[in-house]
Amino acid sequence: MEPSTRRILLGRVHGAFGVRGELKLESFTDPPNAIFRYQPWILRDAQGRERELSGARGRLTAKGIVATFPDVADRDAADALRGTEVWAPRSALPPPKPGEYYWVDLEGLRVVNREGVDFGRVSYLFSTGANDVLVAEGERERMIPFLQPDYVVSIDFDNGVVTVDWDPEF
Template identity: 30%
Template sequence: MQDVLRVGVITGTHGLKGEVKVFPTTDDPKRFKDLKEVLLYTDKDILPLKITGVKFTKNLVVLKFKGFETIEEAEKLKKKELFISRENAVPLEEGEYFIVDLIGLQVVTDDGILLGTLTDVIQTGANDVYVVEGSDKKEILLPAIRECILNTDLEKKIMTVKIPEGLMD
């Protein structure tokens, strides 16, 4: 498991006073209100950035960081990813998982047949859809519902599923 989780990507500047626009990659963008610090990964190192202001505009979050007072300073942050440590992550309910922890799991049927590797999660609104890539490079789309996803074992890196009737036809 990764020690850090991506929560957003800086898309540009906002105004003249060092604020940046962030595209949130978290389920709940409002969680930025509770964050005191994020981690910015550069080519050379990891910079902890103290958050001093949070606003929301359309589908973006506007953040103000301590030490960034001008648009020129904020401009340097464009296209950089923001992360948080796992300790600062939102606590998950039983049966909930971070997407980063699911990617790479081996997916097997309840009959023990290996379907492939979970490569992506599509968030549809109603329920997530797991993308499983088989050895033949074909993709299988599995609805992330209780009737289909029987067990997820992060330690063994295995997800056991029941294939809904007609899905493989």
């Protein structure tokens, strides 16, 4: 995907909250209520259908984010959105601070080890709770802990390369 069309997954709808059409919303932003800054959103349901949404509002509660969407007026409509993903264009987010990266910016970069062995390209990243993991797909899939500088030695956006300290046989 071209950088201009890349998207960031900001959150996910977990279902209805109460009977007035409010929704339980899981936010992947920090802080969680920052999700509302990056509208309009692209909502993607489980079948892959997408629509744009503007005007969502919400509040942070002890149990997470409670949101209202302009076109959701009752519990049934809110519950119908369960599992819907909330996306935003990468361009809607502020630039990362020095030494920080949006995962989507790493996707597609070549991955090589210190000896120059090509591991393919960054397919995606995920969190295990203990640490993040970079998945490189080439002749096979490799899962490399995203720990700098232990395993991820450098990220060179100009040349499109992530250098890792990783055994090609592992």
